[in-house]
Amino acid sequence: MSLTKKILLALLLGIIVGIGLTFAPAELFTPIDTYVLNPVGEIFLNLIMMIVVPIVFVSIVLGTVGLGDPSKLGRIGVQTISFYLVTTAIALVIGLGVGLVLEPGEGGNFSVADASYEEEAAPPIMDTLVQIIPENPVEALSTGNMLQIIAVAIFVGVALAMLGEKTSGIRNLFEQANEILIYLVNAIMKTAPYGAFALIASAIGEAGLDAIGSMFMYMLAVILALVLHGVITYSIAIKTLGKASPLKFYKAFFPAMSVAFSTSSSSATLPVSMKIAQEKLGIKKSISSFVQPLGATINMDGTAIMQAVATVFIAQVYAEPLGLSQMLMVVLTATLASIGTAGVPGVGLIMLAMVLKQVGLPVDGIALIIGVDRLLDMIRTSLNITGDAACAYIISEDDKRKNGIDEEQTEQTA
Numbered sequence: 001m002s003l004t005k006k007i008l009l010a011l012l013l014g015i016i017v018g019i020g021l022t023f024a025p026a027e028l029f030t031p032i033d034t035y036v037l038n039p040v041g042e043i044f045l046n047l048i049m050m051i052v053v054p055i056v057f058v059s060i061v062l063g064t065v066g067l068g069d070p071s072k073l074g075r076i077g078v079q080t081i082s083f084y085l086v087t088t089a090i091a092l093v094i095g096l097g098v099g100l101v102l103e104p105g106e107g108g109n110f111s112v113a114d115a116s117y118e119e120e121a122a123p124p125i126m127d128t129l130v131q132i133i134p135e136n137p138v139e140a141l142s143t144g145n146m147l148q149i150i151a152v153a154i155f156v157g158v159a160l161a162m163l164g165e166k167t168s169g170i171r172n173l174f175e176q177a178n179e180i181l182i183y184l185v186n187a188i189m190k191t192a193p194y195g196a197f198a199l200i201a202s203a204i205g206e207a208g209l210d211a212i213g214s215m216f217m218y219m220l221a222v223i224l225a226l227v228l229h230g231v232i233t234y235s236i237a238i239k240t241l242g243k244a245s246p247l248k249f250y251k252a253f254f255p256a257m258s259v260a261f262s263t264s265s266s267s268a269t270l271p272v273s274m275k276i277a278q279e280k281l282g283i284k285k286s287i288s289s290f291v292q293p294l295g296a297t298i299n300m301d302g303t304a305i306m307q308a309v310a311t312v313f314i315a316q317v318y319a320e321p322l323g324l325s326q327m328l329m330v331v332l333t334a335t336l337a338s339i340g341t342a343g344v345p346g347v348g349l350i351m352l353a354m355v356l357k358q359v360g361l362p363v364d365g366i367a368l369i370i371g372v373d374r375l376l377d378m379i380r381t382s383l384n385i386t387g388d389a390a391c392a393y394i395i396s397e398d399d400k401r402k403n404g405i406d407e408e409q410t411e412q413t414a
Contacts (some may be wrong), residue, residue: 003189007224007258010193011200014262018204029205037202044195047188048268053144055155055181055271056293061174063289064157073154073290076395080291083391084299087237088338088375091229091301092331095308098225104309105218105316146267148299154290185271189259192272196262203374211371217368218313222376225305234390242394252280253389264377266296266384273385281389283377283396291395295388298339302380303348306373307334307355314356314365326359333358348377 001009021029132147134140140148160167160174204212212219235246242249250257256273263269270385274292277283311330315322322330337351349370353363 003192004255004258006193007196007255007262010197011258011262014197014200015204016199018201019209021201021205022207022209024205033202033205037198037205040198041195041202044191044198045263045265045268047191047195048263048271049265050186051181051188051271052267053141053149054177055274056146057141057149058174058177058181059159059274059285059289060150060153060293060353061157062171062178063286064154065161065174066284066291067169067284067290068161070158071365073158076287076399077294079395079398080294080391081368083237083394084301084338084387085335087229087233087301087387087391088299088304089126089232089296089331089335091225091304092308092334093285093304094229094233095225096312096327096330098221099309099312102217102221102224103316104221105313111239144267146293150293150297156300165244179299181271185275189272192259192262196258197264199264203378207375209370212375215372216370218309218363219372219376221313222306222309223379225281225309226302229301229305230383230386234386237394238390242390242397244397249281249390249393250386252276253386256389257386257391260382260385264374264381266381266388269381269385270296273389274346277389277392281393283389283392284399287396287399288392291392292385292388295391296385298338299384299391300347300351300386301387302383303381304334304338306348306376306380309353310352310366310369311359311361313353314361314368315359317368318362318365328361329358330355349373 021032024032064073067076080333128147132151134148134152137152139149140152160171238244238246238249253273253276256269256276259272260266260269270293274288277292278285299300308330312322333355334351336355349366352366356363356365
């Protein structure tokens, strides 16, 4: 059985077991979750997170060296950020539209009297931009600050590219380190079905059927908007800009999407999504190594959809209808916040709090959606990494067309 089928089977079994656990008494569910599901899921996540920082650093260094010309790196950077910002804005419009049509906050018996949420402040956008350059590169690596790691890796890669043969030994060292990391990714992926089973069963069991039932229309609205964005926005981009079949793209990339679904983390899925993008989709390593790690940090289309639907939902629950100017403010605020709050823990709910304050809605309304947010996070993470891969694929194909040939394949043949 292929790894993809194993993960799918594990997810299906996890859903069945999770639903079964919702009917179990607390004295049965708690020990199973505490001593079986959580440890297995955490071990799988830790195995992947263990190699995220080294694989991002090594991959971006090699990707920058592979691009060679700093001006080419700048052009790809502009293309990448532009793609992410445009698709985030489209995602927000889709989320608002679905929320207004389905009206998930109308007709429900939602108790808002006891709803409370402790808001966390997001750093100013200028502080985030300034702190991209770390004072201590070692600290950036040890704390896993992705934006800073990306910045340091780009500097190192540009230096290696400019020095050429003088630093061939260091470049060889990075290439050998990359081989080690790829081997580790392949080994860790063998445990993915067990991790996927444990994570999905625990998530459903903890949420409970009561929470899922009461929030059904909200969940349906978010899921529908996520599906529409993937089927319409990404498919059109892949077809028109990437000149490829969206169906083949999704089929090849599906194993990474299933891992993202179980881990709920773009960063944790990064080693797997880069490997599949390069091997199955034929994305150039130099471009994949730059675009996908950056996307894991700043591309938040799935999160943007959640924020849009949640804003409409909370407005309907509190009977405070949104005007056109407020909806435009949601799109503008959330799009800019996706860059300004990149790398901040719990960024999705922080961004949602910013949006709600901007349009004059009570931040305490976030408490209504927290119960099912973990389940929706699994789906929107799958969408996020798909957007990262779609962007990398489009830029890679554009680069191949401009160069006439795939330089990396030529080197391998030689």
